[in-house]
Amino acid sequence: MTSTDPYTAAHAAGDAIRERLGEHRVALVLGSGWADVVPMLGTVRDGVPMPELPGFPEPAVQGHSGMAHSVDADGVPLLVMAGRAHLYEEHPVPTVVHGVRAAVLSGCATVVLTNAAGSLMPEHGPGTPVMIRDHLNLTGANPMTGADPPAGMPGRFSDLTDLYSPRLRAAAAAAVPGIPEGVYAGLLGGSYETPAEIAMLRSWGADLVGMSTVLEAIAARHLGAEVAGVSLVTNLAAGMSAEALDHREVLATGKASVPRLAELLRAVVAAA
Numbered sequence: 001m002t003s004t005d006p007y008t009a010a011h012a013a014g015d016a017i018r019e020r021l022g023e024h025r026v027a028l029v030l031g032s033g034w035a036d037v038v039p040m041l042g043t044v045r046d047g048v049p050m051p052e053l054p055g056f057p058e059p060a061v062q063g064h065s066g067m068a069h070s071v072d073a074d075g076v077p078l079l080v081m082a083g084r085a086h087l088y089e090e091h092p093v094p095t096v097v098h099g100v101r102a103a104v105l106s107g108c109a110t111v112v113l114t115n116a117a118g119s120l121m122p123e124h125g126p127g128t129p130v131m132i133r134d135h136l137n138l139t140g141a142n143p144m145t146g147a148d149p150p151a152g153m154p155g156r157f158s159d160l161t162d163l164y165s166p167r168l169r170a171a172a173a174a175a176v177p178g179i180p181e182g183v184y185a186g187l188l189g190g191s192y193e194t195p196a197e198i199a200m201l202r203s204w205g206a207d208l209v210g211m212s213t214v215l216e217a218i219a220a221r222h223l224g225a226e227v228a229g230v231s232l233v234t235n236l237a238a239g240m241s242a243e244a245l246d247h248r249e250v251l252a253t254g255k256a257s258v259p260r261l262a263e264l265l266r267a268v269v270a271a272a
């Protein structure tokens with residue numbers, strides 16, 4: 001992805017998605033621990049390993065199947081991408097956002113981003129789904145840097161007010177009364193935080209902390225998509241609990257939460 005410009009590469013991937021899986025109205029990116037929701041979202045019609053699509057890297061993180069599925073979700077054509085590229089794997093920013101750009105350019109008008117996250121809210125611990133209300137992009141990166149978007153694409157400096165659709169958040173709240181909302185701090189990652197970093201993030205307004213989502217949300221909004229974000233809390237952030245942080249627990253918490261997550265996602269997709 002260094003020789004062609006990232007938008008041309010995403011266009012090619014969008015065309016390949018349409019050829020292999022058809023057209024979809026909504027795209028759903030599944031984070032760590034979320035993969036098992038796929039069969040509960042509707043009728044799974046078809047699937048393709050994402051590395052077979054142009055511009056997608058080989059999957060690396062355990063628990064990510066790296067599949068793109070075409071799902072009939074109660075009549076809504078839904079493109080599910082189970083797996084994503086992370087900055088901490090040293091994927092370039094255009095690779096990190098390639099999937100959402102491809103999905104939008106393939107015709108998806110809505111992008112739903114999910115992740116596993118640490119919680120800074122002591123009352124919302126492991127197993128709690130939280131709707132992302134806003135984010136802090138603390139990755140030090142941004143998909144709108146680099147060469148100007150090519151002709152025919154919106155320019156940079158996208159307005160990120162209401163990045164996380166108030167309409168879709170309201171649909172989630174209607175389906176799951178009392179579902180919490182929070183501000184997601186997206187970090188480069190590679191390690192979890194120190195307790196001092198978590199204290200800092202709390203003072204900056206963060207409710208959730210993770211290593212994904214923010215760059216994809218910006219890239220999706222830039223191309224005009226409506227965006228929703230859902231975090232599954234799998235741990236209290238560093239210094240807030242006696243338990244050590246462990247990636248295996250992320251996957252186990254995901255599995256136990258699957259039926260509730262599927263119900264929530266079905267409601268958000270139906271409203272999209």
Ligand code: 8IG
Pocket residue numbers: 116117118119187189191192193209210211234235236237238245250
């Ligand atoms: I799951 O506590 C999960 N992902 N940065 N911090 C960060 N990412 C996470 C965490 C966490 N838990």
